[in-house]
Amino acid sequence: MTYLSRVRINPLRAESRRLLANPRALHGAVQGGLPGASDERVLWRLDADDPRRPHLVVLTRSRPDWTHVVERAGWPDADGEHALVRDYTPLLDRIAVGQEYAFRLTANPVQNTIDPVKPTPRQARRLAELPPDRKPRGFRLAHRTAAAQLNWFLTRTARWGFEVPAARTDPTAPGLPGPAGPTGLPDLANPADPSDPSDRASAAVGGTPAPRTTIAHEVRITARHRHSFRKGGRNGGQASPADQAGGADQAGRGGSGGKGGRGTQVTFHSATFEGHLRVTDPEALTAHLLGGIGPAKAYGCGLLTLAPLPAAR
Incomplete structure (x- = not known):
């Protein structure tokens, strides 16, 4: 049960x-x-x-x-x-194909790279200690901007067993900027967000970040936080929300740990998504409802919950 x-x-x-x-x-x-x-x-x-x-x-x-x-x-x-x-x-x-629900998810939008642009001291040590003939394991980098976090979410919903419908709004008036492009397709001409470290990391290693979606969908980010606390040691640590720089959960860890019994510093970003989904694969959706989505599950990320859609007014 x-x-x-x-x-x-x-x-x-x-x-x-x-x-x-x-x-x-x-x-x-x-x-x-x-x-x-x-x-x-x-x-x-x-x-x-x-x-x-x-x-x-x-x-x-x-x-x-x-x-x-x-x-x-x-x-x-x-x-x-x-x-x-x-x-x-x-x-x-x-749960069945075609059903629609309201949803909420607090997640850890991250990207893996083997060559971070600005490695932390711990990442730099791992890279320095690596034998020349071995490839490094990937490092998790947080998506820190709201645009990158939203793109991370929208480009993964199919594997999670659902889709997010296009926003039910009137089209933007001619000549005014709007959330949707002329075709409603991914914006291949501007795929990366240069302000997002994870996109810069992808470009640095010759990777191609996921294209930005240019059509508005029935989803929004309602909260973004940066958390920092110590794991282990004598101190419980503390978590602090970031008013402007918060966002993607990085489960990244800095500090050497153990000095003065203070333990290892853990820093991660979280983003809460809310909106409207349509079931496309009941088995995959059930698996992610029970198993969670993304990393940092021990720290309050990954739980997707569903609710009936509010009645139309």
Whole structure:
């Protein structure tokens, strides 16, 4: 069985502030909701579109118990349902080709390259220590601009089992710039975003970044954040949203770790996508609903959730 949970978080409590500031700490709280010494891989996401009423959304294979989260980071004595847990199987069983849903996904848009333009100290050491006759393993680079993140998403939906319909808007008036090109096809004349480090990395190694889509689709980015915290060591670290430079989740790690017991610095970017999808491959979509999308799943990325489309007005 699979369960989808939604837990109310009180952001004014000391424990909630600690959890909200550190994805690693929140991951530990999520794992604590599973019975026994579970090695189950859990998908979770923090929905903080209302910062005064954030919610923790979790997908588990076994039935969880969120009492510890409610008591330490929720409203244990308030009215209402503190932790909503529902069987996810009925939704999975209903998925069929052509069905349409509203969706939300917090993801880690990244690109792999073997030759980063500006390697971190750790990446530079790996490249320097590599024998001359061996090819380096790829490095993950974050897509940091909203355009690159959106393009990353739209160019991968087919493999995830769905498509995002074109935006249902009137065409742009003649002579005015608009989101759609004259053909609605990928913009092959301007495929790369020069402000995006991952596109520059592709160009540097002779690669070709995915073409930018020029037609508007029923999707938007509702949140972009940069997170930084320490993994291991004595300090819990902290996470900081980036107001302007946030974006693609880089699961990149800097620092040497261990110095003074401070652990290894982890930095990554996340982007939250919301919109409207149409099912094209139920099996692939189900696999990604259960297995997640992209890297950094332990830190709150990868959980795709569906909901009925709002009624047309």
